[in-house]
Amino acid sequence: GENVEQHPSTLSVQEGDSAVIKCTYSDSASNYFPWYKQELGKRPQLIIDIRSNVGEKKDQRIAVTLNKTAKHFSLHITETQPEDSAVYFCAAMDSGTYKYIFGTGTRLKVLA
Amino acid sequence: KAGVTQTPRYLIKTRGQQVTLSCSPISGHRSVSWYQQTPGQGLQFLFEYFSETQRNKGNFPGRFSGRQFSNSRSEMNVSTLELGDSALYLCASSLEQGGYEQYFGPGTRLTVT
Numbered sequence: 107g108e109n110v111e112q113h114p115s116t117l118s119v120q121e122g123d124s125a126v127i128k129c130t131y132s133d134s135a136s137n138y139f140p141w142y143k144q145e146l147g148k149r150p151q152l153i154i155d156i157r158s159n160v161g162e163k164k165d166q167r168i169a170v171t172l173n174k175t176a177k178h179f180s181l182h183i184t185e186t187q188p189e190d191s192a193v194y195f196c197a198a199m200d201s202g203t204y205k206y207i208f209g210t211g212t213r214l215k216v217l218a
Numbered sequence: 219k220a221g222v223t224q225t226p227r228y229l230i231k232t233r234g235q236q237v238t239l240s241c242s243p244i245s246g247h248r249s250v251s252w253y254q255q256t257p258g259q260g261l262q263f264l265f266e267y268f269s270e271t272q273r274n275k276g277n278f279p280g281r282f283s284g285r286q287f288s289n290s291r292s293e294m295n296v297s298t299l300e301l302g303d304s305a306l307y308l309c310a311s312s313l314e315q316g317g318y319e320q321y322f323g324p325g326t327r328l329t330v331t
Binding site for chain 1: 274
């Protein structure tokens, strides 16, 4: 069945360093890939997304890259700040069913 | 615009009971999806409703059901509750189906004792 693998499960970086989270999807029909940030006790919030006809998208300190051939996409956060500490989820949407499959999450800790 | 709202925010039930959770999407949004979030399993898709019809269903038993009303508000129902149903239930709304941005509600924390 459809599956999205996300790595690493936890990530600690020093403030100011970059963080990279990677996801691999199995369903070649997936064509939309959002990333969510969930702070403790709060709802997941969409931070960036990418569609299959685009290879890269950037929004200030956050960027997402997509490699359709390899079926993987990554979240890049530059100049990390303590407020970036949260759990990040990737997801892939099947273009036929519109069903979302989520990765298992990455707990990012930015150390001041 | 007001965000996605969910009621109740917290719920404690005993095994065997049933529960109904409610989700009000962002005004104008027609698609509502439901997810179960647990520490061990992450975010698991339950079902999606669009135009009052269930369009998608995840791998959950028939005890989990839902519906959507003409104003796009949605409810989900869990019958014969089990301890393993304890979780955060999140709903998310989007303008339409298919690759539109999803916005999550704050969730309903269900505890089954």
